[in-house]
Amino acid sequence: MSNRRENHRGPRSPGIVEVILKNIPPEAGVVRVEYEGPRIALYSKSPQYFDQNTFVIPEIVNSLKKRVVVRVDDSVRKVEDEARELLAKLVPKEAGIENMFFDEVTGEVTLDCKVPKLINPELLKSFDSMGWRLKIKKAPSMGSTTVQQIMHTLKSTSSERVAFLRESGERIFRERLLEINEVRLTALGGFKEVGRSSMLLETDDSKILLDCGIHPGGREPPHCYPRLDWLKADLDDIDAIVLSHGHMDHAGFLPILYKYGYKGPLYCTEPTLALITLLLSDALKISTMEGKQYSYDMKDIRTMISHAVPIPYGSVTDISPDIKLVLYNAGHILGSSAVHLHVGEGAHNVVYTGDFKFARSLLLEAASSNFPRVETLIMESTYGNKSDVVPPREEVDLAFVKSINDTLNQGGKVLIPVPAVGRAQEIMLVLDMYMRQKILAETTIFIEGMIREATAIHLYYPEFLNRELRDRIIENGENPFITEYFSIVEHPNNRDEALSSGPAIILATSGMLEGGPSVQYFRELAGDQRNKLLFVSYQVQGTLGRRALDGSKQVSLMEDGGRMKIIDINCQVEKVEGFSGHSDYNQLLRYVGRLRPKLQRVIVDHGERRKIENLSSSIERIFRLPVYQPAVLDSIKLY
Numbered sequence: 169m170s171n172r173r174e175n176h177r178g179p180r181s182p183g184i185v186e187v188i189l190k191n192i193p194p195e196a197g198v199v200r201v202e203y204e205g206p207r208i209a210l211y212s213k214s215p216q217y218f219d220q221n222t223f224v225i226p227e228i229v230n231s232l233k234k235r236v237v238v239r240v241d242d243s244v245r246k247v248e249d250e251a252r253e254l255l256a257k258l259v260p261k262e263a264g265i266e267n268m269f270f271d272e273v274t275g276e277v278t279l280d281c282k283v284p285k286l287i288n289p290e291l292l293k294s295f296d297s298m299g300w301r302l303k304i305k306k307a308p309s310m311g312s313t314t315v316q317q318i319m320h321t322l323k324s325t326s327s328e329r330v331a332f333l334r335e336s337g338e339r340i341f342r343e344r345l346l347e348i349n350e351v352r353l354t355a356l357g358g359f360k361e362v363g364r365s366s367m368l369l370e371t372d373d374s375k376i377l378l379d380c381g382i383h384p385g386g387r388e389p390p391h392c393y394p395r396l397d398w399l400k401a402d403l404d405d406i407d408a409i410v411l412s413h414g415h416m417d418h419a420g421f422l423p424i425l426y427k428y429g430y431k432g433p434l435y436c437t438e439p440t441l442a443l444i445t446l447l448l449s450d451a452l453k454i455s456t457m458e459g460k461q462y463s464y465d466m467k468d469i470r471t472m473i474s475h476a477v478p479i480p481y482g483s484v485t486d487i488s489p490d491i492k493l494v495l496y497n498a499g500h501i502l503g504s505s506a507v508h509l510h511v512g513e514g515a516h517n518v519v520y521t522g523d524f525k526f527a528r529s530l531l532l533e534a535a536s537s538n539f540p541r542v543e544t545l546i547m548e549s550t551y552g553n554k555s556d557v558v559p560p561r562e563e564v565d566l567a568f569v570k571s572i573n574d575t576l577n578q579g580g581k582v583l584i585p586v587p588a589v590g591r592a593q594e595i596m597l598v599l600d601m602y603m604r605q606k607i608l609a610e611t612t613i614f615i616e617g618m619i620r621e622a623t624a625i626h627l628y629y630p631e632f633l634n635r636e637l638r639d640r641i642i643e644n645g646e647n648p649f650i651t652e653y654f655s656i657v658e659h660p661n662n663r664d665e666a667l668s669s670g671p672a673i674i675l676a677t678s679g680m681l682e683g684g685p686s687v688q689y690f691r692e693l694a695g696d697q698r699n700k701l702l703f704v705s706y707q708v709q710g711t712l713g714r715r716a717l718d719g720s721k722q723v724s725l726m727e728d729g730g731r732m733k734i735i736d737i738n739c740q741v742e743k744v745e746g747f748s749g750h751s752d753y754n755q756l757l758r759y760v761g762r763l764r765p766k767l768q769r770v771i772v773d774h775g776e777r778r779k780i781e782n783l784s785s786s787i788e789r790i791f792r793l794p795v796y797q798p799a800v801l802d803s804i805k806l807y
């Protein structure tokens with residue numbers, strides 16, 4: 169059925185390439201113009217021309233209204249080994265090179281070093297003539313294996329990526345079929361429920377998939393995965409996938425899409441790509457260890473990575489002939505985004521919030537609400553009940569600190585099961601801050617599980633953290649997460665110190681006691697009434713965490729040999745509310761009220777049925793706006 173593919177290869181927008189080639193002076197040395205995904209790349213034999221004549225590119229961008237980048241033509245680029253050798257010679261030893269990544273697709277080199285200011289810019293001028301463009305980055309104090317894994321994948325797929333970016337550029341800039349647009353939204357998952365978030369936005373010209381998650385608690389396939397079977401279209405017909413953030417309930421299905429033949433781009437921020445790569449790889453590793461079949465493998469994760477087109481916040485990106493995308497900070501986890509889609513020539517503007525927090529945290533700035541225009545708002549409603557109001561943050565912190573102090577003072581241990589991404593880093597900052605102020609009793613904080621790697625990813629992208637943290641990391645070279653109070657348990661054999669007698673705080677994944685080291689610590693600590701199990705995140709029905717929180721006095725756990733063991737829960741069990749990465753009820757309403765100009769409609773998703781109903785009626789009453797509560801498989805005409 170796919171004659172669309174041929175259309176995609178059809179005529180380019182008239183004359184983009186020709187216009188550029190005709191108007192650029194010969195001194196610029198531009199030998200060819202190619203699409204590079206959503207960008208237009210000018211390949212030059214004398215890239216210095218553009219450094220000296222800085223007005224040239226903005227002029228082209230202004231007349232074409234497209235993103236334009238200058239690339240060094242291969243013919244004047246030295247082979248990587250030679251360039252690498254020279255760079256190592258030019259950078260003084262004291263600057264401490266940690267990593268060099270030569271991206272053959274863009275001709276850019278990312279140089280991570282310990283003290284960038286020791287590099288003399290004059291020295292690097294001689295590197296310029298090698299035909300590579302250098303980006304210097306301060307190396308984080310903890311290396312990330314996930315970032316390495318991504319760089320390795322990009323490197324090993326260089327030639328495929330060149331072809332992929334060229335083809336997706338041809339497709340983005342193909343001619344539009346119609347001038348008048350209809351815009352339609354179809355709910356595929358995460359509507360009247362939490363989990364498997366996904367939806368399709370269609371115009372006459374394009375099909376864009378927003379998020380593609382799995383339902384962690386779903387048992388049967390029709391309820392675990394987004395209803396892509398409903399698309400009645402080839403995966404080839406999808407122009408782009410936009411990912412709001414790196415959580416499994418928004419992104420867990422992506423490798424399966426690539427496995428079954430989706431070949432298009434994935435747009436998200438750089439940290440989102442890193443975080444979802446970590447979570448997907450970990451899910452695969454755990455199921456392999458448990459001897460289970462999994463629906464994708466490492467190859468599919470690598471295919472996903474090689475099709476990712478990372479974009480920064482605030483940059484306007486063409487993703488199809490009639491849709492422009494901008495990502496805005498959503499304040500939920502590192503790199504999380506609200507997705508702004510500008511359809512047609514401004515005919516309609518849609519904002520999909522993803523998961524968002526409209527308040528500043530120790531980790532992130534509050535979600536941005538400053539969109540140029542928005543007519544349709546698609547918003548989450550995790551905390552959509554009137555009663556879902558969290559106390560002021562300081563009160564939350566102090567209740568948390570008091571709860572820990574009570575246990576430490578009795579000589580007990582506090583086990584805090586945490587999700588590795590986001591919540592763990594927020595809790596680490598809270599513990600460090602109050603221990604430093606001597607409000608929290610001083611003791612060792614042990615951390616184990618994926619927390620270390622997720623933290624390393626936070627340190628690699630400090631520009632996505634809030635201003636204060638960013639300054640501490642970039643300006644002062646600090647690691648604000650792992651301070652002298654923390655001890656990383658690298659291997660299960662090293663748990664003795666954490667488990668030996670005396671008070672301690674233990675942070676371990678997973679957050680709901682569903683596998684991972686938190687379960688092992690729980691098994692050791694649950695029997696002693698001096699200890700405490702302290703939850704800081706939502707506990708889904710059916711998980712071990714939820715059973716403990718609901719007051720079970722005994723649970724059975726699988727031992728290594730496959731035998732069941734009964735565990736008595738004598739320890740105290742508590743939960744502190746208020747560290748969530750989601751907006752509470754008041755913040756949800758405040759956000760709607762903040763949007764200008766006035767909305768035309770609101771669509772509520774990502775919530776339990778009653779929360780969606782409650783939030784919808786509040787928005788209708790307060791803002792006098794039409795509010796829709798679609799179910800999975802419903803479609804709404806937006807324009």
Ligand SMILES: [Zn+2]
Pocket residue numbers: 413415500523
């Ligand atoms: Zn999320």
